Amino acid sequence: MNNIRVRFAPSPTGPLHIGGVRTALYNYLFAKKQGGSFILRIEDTDSNRFVPGAEEYIIEAFKWLGLEFDEGVHKGGPYGPYKQSERKEIYKRYVDELLSKDLAYIAFDTPEELEKMRTEHPNAQYDASMRMQMCNSLTISKDEVEMRLQTGEPFVVRIKIEPEQEIHVKDLIRGDIKVNSSLLDDKVLYKSADQLPTYHLANIVDDHLMKISHVIRGEEWLPSAPLHVLLYRALGWEETMPQFAHLPLLLRPDGNGKLSKRDGDRLGFPVFPLEWTDPKSGEKSTGYREMGYFPDAVVNLLAFLGWNPGTEQELFSLEELVQTFSIERVSKSGAKFDLEKAKWYNHQYMLKKSPSEVAELLMPILKEKHISIDSTKLSQICDLVKDRVNFPSELWDQTFFFFQAPTSYDEKVVKKRWSAEMPNVLKTVASRIQNVQPFDAEKLEVEIKNYIETEQLNMGQVMNCLRLAMVGTAMGPHLHDIIELVGKEESVRRILKAAEEIK
Protein backbone atom coordinates (compact mmCIF):
# COMPACT_ATOMS: atom_id res chain seq x y z
CA MET A 1 0.00 0.00 0.00
CA ASN A 2 1.31 3.41 -0.91
CA ASN A 3 -0.03 6.82 0.01
CA ILE A 4 -2.80 6.88 -2.59
CA ARG A 5 -6.00 6.89 -0.61
CA VAL A 6 -9.46 7.67 -1.98
CA ARG A 7 -12.86 7.50 -0.42
CA PHE A 8 -16.41 7.04 -1.51
CA ALA A 9 -18.58 8.98 0.90
CA PRO A 10 -22.32 8.56 0.34
CA SER A 11 -24.95 9.81 2.71
CA PRO A 12 -27.48 7.19 3.76
CA THR A 13 -30.52 9.04 2.50
CA GLY A 14 -31.77 6.32 0.18
CA PRO A 15 -30.57 3.78 -2.33
CA LEU A 16 -27.34 4.36 -4.15
CA HIS A 17 -27.90 6.09 -7.48
CA ILE A 18 -26.14 4.65 -10.52
CA GLY A 19 -24.25 7.93 -10.88
CA GLY A 20 -22.92 7.40 -7.39
CA VAL A 21 -21.89 3.90 -8.34
CA ARG A 22 -19.89 5.29 -11.23
CA THR A 23 -18.20 7.81 -8.94
CA ALA A 24 -17.27 4.98 -6.62
CA LEU A 25 -16.04 2.90 -9.55
CA TYR A 26 -13.74 5.66 -10.78
CA ASN A 27 -12.40 6.07 -7.26
CA TYR A 28 -11.80 2.35 -7.06
CA LEU A 29 -10.06 2.15 -10.43
CA PHE A 30 -7.92 5.16 -9.68
CA ALA A 31 -6.79 3.76 -6.34
CA LYS A 32 -6.24 0.19 -7.44
CA LYS A 33 -4.30 1.15 -10.52
CA GLN A 34 -1.76 2.72 -8.19
CA GLY A 35 -1.96 0.16 -5.45
CA GLY A 36 -3.79 2.56 -3.17
CA SER A 37 -6.67 2.20 -0.72
CA PHE A 38 -10.37 2.56 -1.33
CA ILE A 39 -12.38 3.68 1.68
CA LEU A 40 -16.10 3.76 2.47
CA ARG A 41 -17.20 6.58 4.72
CA ILE A 42 -20.81 7.23 5.64
CA GLU A 43 -21.72 10.90 5.70
CA ASP A 44 -24.72 10.98 7.98
CA THR A 45 -24.43 14.49 9.32
CA ASP A 46 -28.00 15.29 8.41
CA SER A 47 -29.97 13.43 11.02
CA ASN A 48 -33.25 14.53 9.42
CA ARG A 49 -32.64 12.74 6.18
CA PHE A 50 -31.46 9.43 7.52
CA VAL A 51 -33.17 6.47 5.87
CA PRO A 52 -33.01 3.10 7.60
CA GLY A 53 -31.51 0.36 5.49
CA ALA A 54 -29.66 2.70 3.17
CA GLU A 55 -26.24 1.95 4.60
CA GLU A 56 -26.76 -1.79 4.35
CA TYR A 57 -28.03 -1.33 0.83
CA ILE A 58 -24.87 0.53 -0.18
CA ILE A 59 -22.64 -2.17 1.22
CA GLU A 60 -24.60 -4.92 -0.47
CA ALA A 61 -24.54 -3.09 -3.79
CA PHE A 62 -20.75 -2.90 -3.82
CA LYS A 63 -20.48 -6.49 -2.77
CA TRP A 64 -22.60 -7.44 -5.76
CA LEU A 65 -20.53 -5.29 -8.11
CA GLY A 66 -17.31 -6.77 -6.82
CA LEU A 67 -15.84 -3.46 -5.69
CA GLU A 68 -14.15 -4.19 -2.44
CA PHE A 69 -13.26 -1.55 0.11
CA ASP A 70 -10.02 -1.65 2.05
CA GLU A 71 -11.40 0.31 4.97
CA GLY A 72 -14.85 1.45 5.91
CA VAL A 73 -17.85 1.38 8.22
CA HIS A 74 -18.45 -2.30 7.60
CA LYS A 75 -14.88 -3.47 8.08
CA GLY A 76 -13.07 -0.90 10.17
CA GLY A 77 -9.52 0.30 9.63
CA PRO A 78 -6.84 2.45 11.21
CA TYR A 79 -8.63 5.76 10.66
CA GLY A 80 -12.08 5.00 12.06
CA PRO A 81 -14.73 5.44 12.97
CA TYR A 82 -15.91 5.70 9.38
CA LYS A 83 -19.32 7.06 10.16
CA GLN A 84 -19.55 10.78 10.69
CA SER A 85 -22.22 10.63 13.36
CA GLU A 86 -19.70 8.73 15.48
CA ARG A 87 -17.08 11.44 15.07
CA LYS A 88 -18.90 14.32 16.77
CA GLU A 89 -16.13 15.06 19.27
CA ILE A 90 -13.52 15.17 16.55
CA TYR A 91 -15.34 17.83 14.59
CA LYS A 92 -16.10 19.83 17.69
CA ARG A 93 -12.37 20.24 18.34
CA TYR A 94 -11.82 21.83 14.96
CA VAL A 95 -14.89 24.00 15.22
CA ASP A 96 -13.50 25.36 18.48
CA GLU A 97 -10.12 25.86 16.88
CA LEU A 98 -11.59 27.91 14.03
CA LEU A 99 -13.62 29.92 16.52
CA SER A 100 -10.61 30.66 18.71
CA LYS A 101 -8.56 31.71 15.70
CA ASP A 102 -11.34 34.06 14.68
CA LEU A 103 -11.73 32.24 11.37
CA ALA A 104 -15.32 31.36 12.19
CA TYR A 105 -18.06 32.88 14.29
CA ILE A 106 -21.24 31.95 16.09
CA ALA A 107 -24.56 32.97 14.58
CA PHE A 108 -27.94 33.02 16.28
CA ASP A 109 -30.18 34.03 13.39
CA THR A 110 -33.43 32.13 13.33
CA PRO A 111 -34.74 30.57 10.12
CA GLU A 112 -37.31 33.38 10.00
CA GLU A 113 -34.64 36.04 10.24
CA LEU A 114 -32.64 34.42 7.48
CA GLU A 115 -35.73 34.23 5.35
CA LYS A 116 -36.41 37.89 5.98
CA MET A 117 -32.85 38.82 5.04
CA ARG A 118 -33.18 36.93 1.77
CA THR A 119 -36.48 38.49 0.78
CA GLU A 120 -35.32 41.97 1.67
CA HIS A 121 -32.04 41.57 -0.19
CA PRO A 122 -32.84 39.22 -3.05
CA ASN A 123 -29.31 38.93 -4.34
CA ALA A 124 -27.57 39.00 -1.01
CA GLN A 125 -25.97 36.16 0.80
CA TYR A 126 -24.66 35.70 4.31
CA ASP A 127 -21.17 37.06 3.67
CA ALA A 128 -18.81 39.92 4.53
CA SER A 129 -21.25 42.47 3.16
CA MET A 130 -24.15 41.13 5.17
CA ARG A 131 -22.88 39.57 8.38
CA MET A 132 -22.57 42.81 10.30
CA GLN A 133 -26.31 43.28 9.94
CA MET A 134 -27.11 39.87 11.33
CA CYS A 135 -27.24 38.39 14.80
CA ASN A 136 -23.90 36.80 15.52
CA SER A 137 -20.82 36.95 17.70
CA LEU A 138 -19.44 39.68 15.47
CA THR A 139 -22.38 41.99 16.11
CA ILE A 140 -23.36 41.33 19.68
CA SER A 141 -21.29 41.59 22.81
CA LYS A 142 -19.20 38.80 24.20
CA ASP A 143 -21.35 38.73 27.31
CA GLU A 144 -24.51 38.36 25.34
CA VAL A 145 -23.05 35.54 23.28
CA GLU A 146 -22.06 33.86 26.51
CA MET A 147 -25.51 34.37 27.96
CA ARG A 148 -27.30 33.00 24.91
CA LEU A 149 -25.02 29.99 24.94
CA GLN A 150 -25.75 29.45 28.64
CA THR A 151 -29.46 29.43 28.09
CA GLY A 152 -29.06 26.82 25.41
CA GLU A 153 -30.20 28.97 22.54
CA PRO A 154 -29.61 27.16 19.24
CA PHE A 155 -26.78 28.48 17.13
CA VAL A 156 -24.64 27.67 14.16
CA VAL A 157 -20.99 28.27 13.46
CA ARG A 158 -20.20 30.00 10.19
CA ILE A 159 -16.91 30.30 8.40
CA LYS A 160 -15.67 33.88 8.17
CA ILE A 161 -14.70 34.32 4.57
CA GLU A 162 -12.24 37.06 3.82
CA PRO A 163 -13.51 38.87 0.70
CA GLU A 164 -11.53 39.76 -2.42
CA GLN A 165 -9.17 36.85 -2.32
CA GLU A 166 -8.49 34.86 -5.43
CA ILE A 167 -8.89 31.15 -4.77
CA HIS A 168 -7.45 28.52 -7.07
CA VAL A 169 -8.83 25.03 -7.27
CA LYS A 170 -6.67 22.62 -9.17
CA ASP A 171 -8.79 19.97 -10.78
CA LEU A 172 -7.28 16.89 -12.40
CA ILE A 173 -9.99 16.85 -15.05
CA ARG A 174 -10.76 20.53 -15.55
CA GLY A 175 -7.50 22.26 -14.84
CA ASP A 176 -7.16 25.43 -12.81
CA ILE A 177 -10.37 27.10 -11.67
CA LYS A 178 -10.26 30.59 -10.22
CA VAL A 179 -12.93 32.06 -7.98
CA ASN A 180 -13.09 35.30 -6.05
CA SER A 181 -13.87 34.70 -2.40
CA SER A 182 -16.38 37.57 -2.39
CA LEU A 183 -18.69 35.28 -4.31
CA LEU A 184 -18.70 32.76 -1.51
CA ASP A 185 -21.00 32.98 1.49
CA ASP A 186 -20.23 32.31 5.12
CA LYS A 187 -21.29 28.69 5.02
CA VAL A 188 -22.59 26.99 8.10
CA LEU A 189 -19.97 24.58 9.43
CA TYR A 190 -21.68 23.36 12.54
CA LYS A 191 -25.17 23.31 13.98
CA SER A 192 -25.81 23.09 17.70
CA ALA A 193 -29.20 21.47 17.23
CA ASP A 194 -27.72 18.03 16.55
CA GLN A 195 -24.15 18.89 17.53
CA LEU A 196 -23.00 17.84 14.10
CA PRO A 197 -20.98 19.63 11.45
CA THR A 198 -22.32 20.18 7.97
CA TYR A 199 -20.92 18.35 4.98
CA HIS A 200 -18.26 20.92 4.26
CA LEU A 201 -16.47 20.81 7.58
CA ALA A 202 -16.91 17.10 8.21
CA ASN A 203 -15.62 16.38 4.76
CA ILE A 204 -12.43 18.38 5.16
CA VAL A 205 -11.70 17.13 8.65
CA ASP A 206 -12.26 13.51 7.68
CA ASP A 207 -10.35 13.66 4.43
CA HIS A 208 -7.42 15.18 6.29
CA LEU A 209 -7.52 12.81 9.23
CA MET A 210 -8.03 9.80 6.99
CA LYS A 211 -5.09 10.92 4.87
CA ILE A 212 -7.13 11.04 1.68
CA SER A 213 -4.85 11.86 -1.24
CA HIS A 214 -7.44 12.38 -3.98
CA VAL A 215 -11.02 13.54 -3.82
CA ILE A 216 -12.87 12.19 -6.83
CA ARG A 217 -16.50 13.23 -6.73
CA GLY A 218 -19.40 14.47 -8.86
CA GLU A 219 -19.40 17.79 -10.66
CA GLU A 220 -22.13 19.08 -8.36
CA TRP A 221 -19.36 19.71 -5.84
CA LEU A 222 -17.32 21.94 -8.07
CA PRO A 223 -18.97 25.18 -6.87
CA SER A 224 -18.13 24.42 -3.26
CA ALA A 225 -14.58 23.32 -3.94
CA PRO A 226 -13.19 26.86 -3.35
CA LEU A 227 -14.81 26.84 0.08
CA HIS A 228 -13.11 23.55 0.79
CA VAL A 229 -9.76 24.98 -0.22
CA LEU A 230 -10.37 27.85 2.18
CA LEU A 231 -11.20 25.41 4.95
CA TYR A 232 -7.99 23.48 4.42
CA ARG A 233 -6.18 26.77 4.61
CA ALA A 234 -8.00 27.86 7.75
CA LEU A 235 -7.11 24.62 9.49
CA GLY A 236 -3.50 24.88 8.38
CA TRP A 237 -3.69 21.82 6.16
CA GLU A 238 -3.23 23.37 2.77
CA GLU A 239 0.15 21.72 2.26
CA THR A 240 -1.34 18.25 2.45
CA MET A 241 -4.65 19.06 0.83
CA PRO A 242 -5.90 16.25 -1.42
CA GLN A 243 -6.05 16.71 -5.16
CA PHE A 244 -9.47 17.18 -6.69
CA ALA A 245 -11.16 15.60 -9.66
CA HIS A 246 -14.75 16.52 -10.45
CA LEU A 247 -16.55 13.99 -12.59
CA PRO A 248 -19.11 14.87 -15.27
CA LEU A 249 -22.72 14.11 -14.46
CA LEU A 250 -24.84 11.27 -15.75
CA LEU A 251 -27.70 12.77 -17.73
CA ARG A 252 -31.13 11.48 -18.61
CA PRO A 253 -31.42 9.66 -21.93
CA ASP A 254 -34.02 12.03 -23.38
CA GLY A 255 -33.76 15.78 -23.29
CA ASN A 256 -31.49 17.28 -20.72
CA GLY A 257 -30.97 17.24 -17.02
CA LYS A 258 -29.57 15.01 -14.36
CA LEU A 259 -30.55 11.38 -14.35
CA SER A 260 -33.27 10.73 -11.82
CA LYS A 261 -35.24 7.82 -10.48
CA ARG A 262 -38.30 8.98 -12.40
CA ASP A 263 -36.46 8.72 -15.73
CA GLY A 264 -35.69 5.12 -14.99
CA ASP A 265 -39.29 4.30 -14.21
CA ARG A 266 -40.50 6.08 -17.30
CA LEU A 267 -37.92 4.81 -19.79
CA GLY A 268 -37.69 1.30 -18.44
CA PHE A 269 -34.17 1.07 -17.12
CA PRO A 270 -32.96 0.89 -13.54
CA VAL A 271 -31.18 3.77 -11.88
CA PHE A 272 -30.28 1.71 -8.85
CA PRO A 273 -27.85 -1.19 -8.68
CA LEU A 274 -30.18 -3.27 -6.52
CA GLU A 275 -33.89 -3.31 -5.98
CA TRP A 276 -35.01 -0.83 -3.36
CA THR A 277 -38.22 -0.58 -1.41
CA ASP A 278 -38.83 2.80 0.12
CA PRO A 279 -39.41 2.19 3.82
CA LYS A 280 -41.91 5.03 4.07
CA SER A 281 -44.03 4.77 0.94
CA GLY A 282 -43.39 1.10 0.28
CA GLU A 283 -42.72 2.04 -3.32
CA LYS A 284 -40.45 -0.41 -5.07
CA SER A 285 -37.79 0.44 -7.64
CA THR A 286 -36.07 -2.25 -9.61
CA GLY A 287 -32.32 -2.68 -9.78
CA TYR A 288 -29.76 -3.78 -12.32
CA ARG A 289 -29.34 -7.05 -10.48
CA GLU A 290 -33.04 -7.82 -10.55
CA MET A 291 -33.30 -6.91 -14.24
CA GLY A 292 -30.73 -9.57 -15.01
CA TYR A 293 -27.70 -7.38 -15.62
CA PHE A 294 -24.41 -9.02 -14.76
CA PRO A 295 -22.21 -7.12 -12.32
CA ASP A 296 -19.21 -7.14 -14.64
CA ALA A 297 -21.40 -5.79 -17.45
CA VAL A 298 -22.63 -2.97 -15.23
CA VAL A 299 -19.08 -2.13 -14.21
CA ASN A 300 -17.99 -2.16 -17.84
CA LEU A 301 -20.80 0.00 -19.16
CA LEU A 302 -20.55 2.45 -16.29
CA ALA A 303 -16.81 2.80 -16.79
CA PHE A 304 -17.46 3.85 -20.38
CA LEU A 305 -19.97 6.53 -19.45
CA GLY A 306 -17.47 9.36 -19.25
CA TRP A 307 -14.24 7.53 -19.78
CA ASN A 308 -12.57 5.55 -22.56
CA PRO A 309 -9.17 4.00 -23.01
CA GLY A 310 -8.41 5.77 -26.28
CA THR A 311 -8.22 2.43 -28.07
CA GLU A 312 -11.01 0.57 -29.80
CA GLN A 313 -11.40 -2.04 -27.11
CA GLU A 314 -14.77 -1.77 -25.38
CA LEU A 315 -14.96 -4.92 -23.33
CA PHE A 316 -13.00 -4.73 -20.13
CA SER A 317 -13.01 -6.86 -17.04
CA LEU A 318 -12.64 -5.07 -13.73
CA GLU A 319 -8.97 -6.09 -13.62
CA GLU A 320 -8.38 -4.74 -17.11
CA LEU A 321 -10.11 -1.50 -16.18
CA VAL A 322 -7.85 -1.18 -13.18
CA GLN A 323 -4.82 -1.55 -15.41
CA THR A 324 -6.06 0.82 -18.10
CA PHE A 325 -7.89 3.55 -16.21
CA SER A 326 -6.52 7.04 -15.99
CA ILE A 327 -8.21 10.10 -14.59
CA GLU A 328 -6.84 12.27 -17.41
CA ARG A 329 -8.98 10.37 -19.88
CA VAL A 330 -12.21 11.14 -18.08
CA SER A 331 -14.31 13.43 -20.26
CA LYS A 332 -15.51 16.84 -19.18
CA SER A 333 -19.07 16.77 -20.43
CA GLY A 334 -22.04 14.88 -19.06
CA ALA A 335 -23.02 11.53 -20.50
CA LYS A 336 -26.49 10.34 -21.35
CA PHE A 337 -27.40 6.85 -20.35
CA ASP A 338 -28.10 4.65 -23.38
CA LEU A 339 -30.36 1.67 -22.73
CA GLU A 340 -29.55 -0.05 -26.03
CA LYS A 341 -25.85 0.04 -25.39
CA ALA A 342 -26.44 -1.24 -21.87
CA LYS A 343 -28.29 -4.24 -23.30
CA TRP A 344 -25.50 -4.83 -25.77
CA TYR A 345 -22.97 -4.89 -22.96
CA ASN A 346 -25.03 -7.45 -21.09
CA HIS A 347 -25.27 -9.55 -24.22
CA GLN A 348 -21.50 -9.51 -24.56
CA TYR A 349 -21.14 -10.83 -21.05
CA MET A 350 -23.80 -13.46 -21.69
CA LEU A 351 -21.68 -14.61 -24.61
CA LYS A 352 -18.65 -14.90 -22.38
CA LYS A 353 -20.41 -17.33 -20.07
CA SER A 354 -19.88 -21.05 -20.30
CA PRO A 355 -22.86 -23.29 -21.13
CA SER A 356 -23.06 -24.46 -17.54
CA GLU A 357 -23.03 -20.89 -16.24
CA VAL A 358 -25.94 -20.06 -18.52
CA ALA A 359 -27.66 -23.24 -17.33
CA GLU A 360 -27.38 -21.89 -13.79
CA LEU A 361 -29.28 -18.81 -14.92
CA LEU A 362 -32.07 -20.83 -16.48
CA MET A 363 -32.37 -23.24 -13.57
CA PRO A 364 -34.48 -21.02 -11.28
CA ILE A 365 -36.99 -20.44 -14.08
CA LEU A 366 -37.29 -24.18 -14.71
CA LYS A 367 -37.66 -24.85 -11.03
CA GLU A 368 -40.54 -22.43 -10.88
CA LYS A 369 -42.21 -24.33 -13.68
CA HIS A 370 -41.48 -27.67 -11.99
CA ILE A 371 -39.32 -28.84 -14.85
CA SER A 372 -36.38 -31.04 -13.97
CA ILE A 373 -33.71 -31.91 -16.45
CA ASP A 374 -30.33 -33.54 -16.66
CA SER A 375 -27.66 -30.88 -16.16
CA THR A 376 -25.48 -31.94 -19.10
CA LYS A 377 -28.45 -31.75 -21.37
CA LEU A 378 -29.41 -28.36 -19.99
CA SER A 379 -25.90 -27.09 -20.67
CA GLN A 380 -26.15 -28.31 -24.24
CA ILE A 381 -29.44 -26.47 -24.64
CA CYS A 382 -28.00 -23.28 -23.17
CA ASP A 383 -24.99 -23.44 -25.41
CA LEU A 384 -27.36 -23.43 -28.37
CA VAL A 385 -29.29 -20.32 -27.29
CA LYS A 386 -26.99 -18.09 -25.27
CA ASP A 387 -26.07 -15.92 -28.24
CA ARG A 388 -29.75 -15.13 -28.76
CA VAL A 389 -30.43 -13.45 -25.43
CA ASN A 390 -29.42 -10.34 -23.53
CA PHE A 391 -30.85 -11.27 -20.16
CA PRO A 392 -31.49 -14.48 -18.21
CA SER A 393 -35.20 -13.69 -18.23
CA GLU A 394 -35.25 -14.17 -22.02
CA LEU A 395 -33.86 -17.66 -21.75
CA TRP A 396 -37.23 -19.33 -21.32
CA ASP A 397 -38.69 -17.91 -24.52
CA GLN A 398 -35.72 -19.33 -26.40
CA THR A 399 -35.80 -22.75 -24.84
CA PHE A 400 -39.37 -23.66 -23.87
CA PHE A 401 -39.73 -26.09 -26.77
CA PHE A 402 -36.95 -28.24 -25.37
CA PHE A 403 -39.10 -28.89 -22.34
CA GLN A 404 -42.66 -28.90 -23.61
CA ALA A 405 -44.44 -29.60 -26.89
CA PRO A 406 -45.93 -26.64 -28.73
CA THR A 407 -49.54 -26.02 -27.81
CA SER A 408 -50.32 -24.09 -30.98
CA TYR A 409 -48.85 -23.51 -34.41
CA ASP A 410 -47.95 -20.09 -35.75
CA GLU A 411 -50.66 -19.34 -38.29
CA LYS A 412 -48.49 -17.17 -40.47
CA VAL A 413 -45.96 -19.94 -40.88
CA VAL A 414 -48.68 -22.51 -41.48
CA LYS A 415 -50.15 -20.34 -44.17
CA LYS A 416 -46.80 -19.82 -45.82
CA ARG A 417 -45.36 -23.33 -45.62
CA TRP A 418 -48.07 -25.94 -45.12
CA SER A 419 -49.59 -27.92 -47.97
CA ALA A 420 -51.83 -30.96 -48.45
CA GLU A 421 -48.95 -33.43 -48.76
CA MET A 422 -47.26 -32.33 -45.53
CA PRO A 423 -49.07 -34.75 -43.22
CA ASN A 424 -47.68 -37.66 -45.18
CA VAL A 425 -44.23 -36.14 -45.47
CA LEU A 426 -44.12 -35.61 -41.71
CA LYS A 427 -45.30 -39.13 -41.04
CA THR A 428 -42.53 -40.45 -43.23
CA VAL A 429 -39.96 -38.32 -41.45
CA ALA A 430 -41.25 -39.59 -38.14
CA SER A 431 -40.81 -43.16 -39.17
CA ARG A 432 -37.45 -42.53 -40.78
CA ILE A 433 -35.90 -40.96 -37.71
CA GLN A 434 -37.00 -43.93 -35.61
CA ASN A 435 -34.11 -45.86 -37.07
CA VAL A 436 -31.42 -43.21 -36.76
CA GLN A 437 -28.51 -44.63 -34.82
CA PRO A 438 -27.05 -42.91 -32.83
CA PHE A 439 -29.83 -40.40 -32.41
CA ASP A 440 -27.72 -37.27 -32.84
CA ALA A 441 -27.91 -34.06 -34.85
CA GLU A 442 -25.34 -35.15 -37.39
CA LYS A 443 -27.04 -38.45 -38.25
CA LEU A 444 -30.47 -36.84 -38.17
CA GLU A 445 -29.37 -34.22 -40.65
CA VAL A 446 -28.06 -36.87 -43.05
CA GLU A 447 -31.25 -38.89 -42.78
CA ILE A 448 -33.68 -36.01 -43.18
CA LYS A 449 -31.79 -34.30 -45.96
CA ASN A 450 -31.38 -37.55 -47.74
CA TYR A 451 -35.11 -38.16 -47.66
CA ILE A 452 -35.97 -34.64 -48.86
CA GLU A 453 -33.46 -34.81 -51.68
CA THR A 454 -34.34 -38.27 -52.99
CA GLU A 455 -38.04 -37.45 -52.94
CA GLN A 456 -37.24 -34.09 -54.55
CA LEU A 457 -39.19 -32.20 -51.93
CA ASN A 458 -38.85 -28.50 -51.15
CA MET A 459 -36.18 -28.22 -48.48
CA GLY A 460 -37.39 -24.92 -47.07
CA GLN A 461 -40.95 -26.10 -46.90
CA VAL A 462 -40.32 -29.43 -45.24
CA MET A 463 -37.81 -28.09 -42.77
CA ASN A 464 -40.10 -25.28 -41.73
CA CYS A 465 -43.05 -27.59 -41.30
CA LEU A 466 -40.90 -29.89 -39.26
CA ARG A 467 -39.86 -26.90 -37.18
CA LEU A 468 -43.52 -26.02 -36.80
CA ALA A 469 -44.07 -29.48 -35.37
CA MET A 470 -41.15 -29.28 -32.97
CA VAL A 471 -41.28 -25.63 -31.93
CA GLY A 472 -44.64 -24.26 -33.01
CA THR A 473 -43.17 -21.38 -34.95
CA ALA A 474 -40.31 -20.35 -37.22
CA MET A 475 -37.59 -19.70 -34.73
CA GLY A 476 -34.86 -21.38 -32.79
CA PRO A 477 -31.51 -23.03 -33.30
CA HIS A 478 -30.72 -25.72 -35.86
CA LEU A 479 -33.59 -28.15 -36.08
CA HIS A 480 -31.45 -31.26 -35.90
CA ASP A 481 -30.01 -30.09 -32.63
CA ILE A 482 -33.50 -29.53 -31.31
CA ILE A 483 -34.65 -32.98 -32.34
CA GLU A 484 -31.62 -34.60 -30.80
CA LEU A 485 -32.08 -32.85 -27.47
CA VAL A 486 -35.85 -33.31 -27.37
CA GLY A 487 -35.23 -37.03 -27.92
CA LYS A 488 -36.54 -39.65 -30.26
CA GLU A 489 -39.77 -40.59 -28.58
CA GLU A 490 -41.00 -37.05 -27.91
CA SER A 491 -39.89 -35.78 -31.34
CA VAL A 492 -41.79 -38.52 -33.13
CA ARG A 493 -44.82 -37.79 -30.98
CA ARG A 494 -44.67 -34.05 -31.85
CA ILE A 495 -44.22 -34.70 -35.56
CA LEU A 496 -47.14 -37.10 -35.73
CA LYS A 497 -49.30 -34.75 -33.69
CA ALA A 498 -48.56 -31.90 -36.10
CA ALA A 499 -49.33 -34.15 -39.06
CA GLU A 500 -52.76 -34.74 -37.52
CA GLU A 501 -53.55 -31.27 -36.25
CA ILE A 502 -52.27 -28.75 -38.77
CA LYS A 503 -54.74 -28.04 -41.50
Add this chain to the structure above:
RNA sequence: GGUCCGUUCGUCUAGCCGGCCUAGGACAUCAGGUUUUCAUCCUGAAGAUCAGGGGUUCGAAUCCCCUACGGACUACCA
Protein backbone atom coordinates in the same frame (compact mmCIF):
# COMPACT_ATOMS: atom_id res chain seq x y z
C1' G B 1 -30.63 36.69 -11.40
C1' G B 2 -25.38 35.45 -10.00
C1' U B 3 -21.08 32.04 -10.09
C1' C B 4 -18.75 27.95 -12.12
C1' C B 5 -18.49 23.94 -15.70
C1' G B 6 -19.51 22.18 -20.42
C1' U B 7 -20.80 21.95 -26.20
C1' U B 8 -17.57 16.48 -32.35
C1' C B 9 -22.75 11.51 -36.02
C1' G B 10 -29.60 10.06 -32.63
C1' U B 11 -26.31 8.04 -28.22
C1' C B 12 -21.21 6.90 -25.90
C1' U B 13 -17.00 8.83 -27.73
C1' A B 14 -11.58 9.14 -30.73
C1' G B 15 -9.03 13.31 -32.16
C1' C B 16 -7.80 18.56 -28.72
C1' C B 17 1.01 19.84 -27.19
C1' G B 18 -2.46 22.98 -35.02
C1' G B 19 -1.25 19.98 -40.87
C1' C B 20 -1.54 12.28 -41.29
C1' C B 21 -9.36 14.65 -40.45
C1' U B 22 -12.19 14.16 -47.68
C1' A B 23 -13.32 13.77 -38.76
C1' G B 24 -12.17 7.32 -36.76
C1' G B 25 -14.74 3.45 -33.66
C1' A B 26 -18.97 1.37 -30.91
C1' C B 27 -24.48 1.16 -29.97
C1' A B 28 -28.93 2.06 -32.58
C1' U B 29 -30.86 2.41 -37.95
C1' C B 30 -30.97 0.62 -43.07
C1' A B 31 -29.23 -2.77 -47.11
C1' G B 32 -26.86 -7.18 -48.61
C1' G B 33 -24.56 -12.09 -47.34
C1' U B 34 -24.60 -16.74 -44.35
C1' U B 35 -28.84 -20.03 -42.41
C1' U B 36 -34.34 -24.83 -43.50
C1' U B 37 -36.46 -20.42 -39.73
C1' C B 38 -35.59 -16.61 -36.16
C1' A B 39 -31.49 -14.75 -33.70
C1' U B 40 -26.29 -14.53 -33.76
C1' C B 41 -22.45 -13.59 -37.15
C1' C B 42 -20.03 -11.19 -41.59
C1' U B 43 -19.93 -7.13 -45.26
C1' G B 44 -21.59 -2.48 -46.60
C1' A B 45 -24.49 2.17 -46.37
C1' A B 46 -26.40 6.33 -44.22
C1' G B 47 -25.30 9.54 -40.35
C1' A B 48 -21.27 15.25 -37.47
C1' U B 49 -20.23 22.09 -42.60
C1' C B 50 -16.61 19.53 -35.23
C1' A B 51 -22.93 24.90 -31.30
C1' G B 52 -22.58 29.94 -34.07
C1' G B 53 -19.49 34.16 -35.15
C1' G B 54 -14.94 36.57 -35.08
C1' G B 55 -9.76 36.39 -34.77
C1' U B 56 -4.30 34.15 -34.64
C1' U B 57 -1.79 31.23 -38.59
C1' C B 58 0.66 29.42 -44.88
C1' G B 59 -2.89 26.05 -42.38
C1' A B 60 -7.84 25.19 -36.76
C1' A B 61 -12.34 20.30 -34.55
C1' U B 62 -7.61 21.41 -32.34
C1' C B 63 -5.04 28.13 -29.83
C1' C B 64 -7.67 33.10 -28.29
C1' C B 65 -12.21 36.19 -27.80
C1' C B 66 -17.47 36.95 -28.07
C1' U B 67 -22.40 34.99 -28.45
C1' A B 68 -25.91 31.11 -28.00
C1' C B 69 -27.44 26.84 -25.72
C1' G B 70 -27.15 23.09 -21.84
C1' G B 71 -25.94 21.69 -16.89
C1' A B 72 -24.47 22.17 -11.79
C1' C B 73 -24.47 25.22 -7.65
C1' U B 74 -26.63 29.32 -5.18
C1' A B 75 -29.97 25.47 2.53
C1' C B 76 -28.69 25.14 9.82
C1' C B 77 -28.91 18.74 2.36
C1' A B 78 -25.19 15.97 0.84
